Amino acid sequence: MKCFAKVIFLFVLGLFVSIFVYPLVHESGHSLAALISGIEIIEIKIFPQPYSLFFIGNVADSIKVFIGFSGILLPFIISILPALKCFITWFMKFVFRVICIFSYIFSIIILIFYKTGYVLYDDDIVKVMMILPESEPIIFIGLVLMLLLTLKIVIKSAPVNNISDFILKNNIFVEKK
Numbered sequence: 001m002k003c004f005a006k007v008i009f010l011f012v013l014g015l016f017v018s019i020f021v022y023p024l025v026h027e028s029g030h031s032l033a034a035l036i037s038g039i040e041i042i043e044i045k046i047f048p049q050p051y052s053l054f055f056i057g058n059v060a061d062s063i064k065v066f067i068g069f070s071g072i073l074l075p076f077i078i079s080i081l082p083a084l085k086c087f088i089t090w091f092m093k094f095v096f097r098v099i100c101i102f103s104y105i106f107s108i109i110i111l112i113f114y115k116t117g118y119v120l121y122d123d124d125i126v127k128v129m130m131i132l133p134e135s136e137p138i139i140f141i142g143l144v145l146m147l148l149l150t151l152k153i154v155i156k157s158a159p160v161n162n163i164s165d166f167i168l169k170n171n172i173f174v175e176k177k
Contacts, residue, residue, distance in 0.1 A: 029074030
């Protein structure tokens with residue numbers, strides 16, 4: 001029964017990271033870029049549909065691109081930072097990294113569809129492409145590199161061993177190896 005309770009706990013913790021933590025970091029990336037650029041933040045919403053609303057006005061395209069791309073850039077930066085040794089924080093970071101991986105894959109697919117004329121207008125990458133269409137190769141290479149680096153970190157962290165060790169041990173705060 002203890003193993004089942006731990007699996008449920010990990011499931012709930014994973015949902016928390018998926019529903020609240022990742023969207024908060026993503027929207028914070030946009031907001032931080034806006035603050036750095038001197039752009040007025042009108043509204044930030046995390047739940048149920050995450051979004052950030054800014055008063056852009058008449059600013060340079062490079063600032064719009066910076067704000068648009070920062071939603072994926074801040075989660076990437078956080079995902080490559082080392083995880084703490086406590087299992088719970090390691091697991092949260094693991095889930096966060098997996099979400100980042102899916103985000104990069106999704107963005108690459110959206111970029112390919114954009115190139116073929118199928119456009120998802122509300123996506124950050126599409127908004128960046130609409131401002132700077134000539135930046136597609138750079139964005140594509142950047143996304144692939146972020147994907148590969150994050151994948152390498154996830155694989156190297158031995159998630160199967162760490163999760164199975166946690167579930168089979170009695171202590172909730174297990175040191176990762």
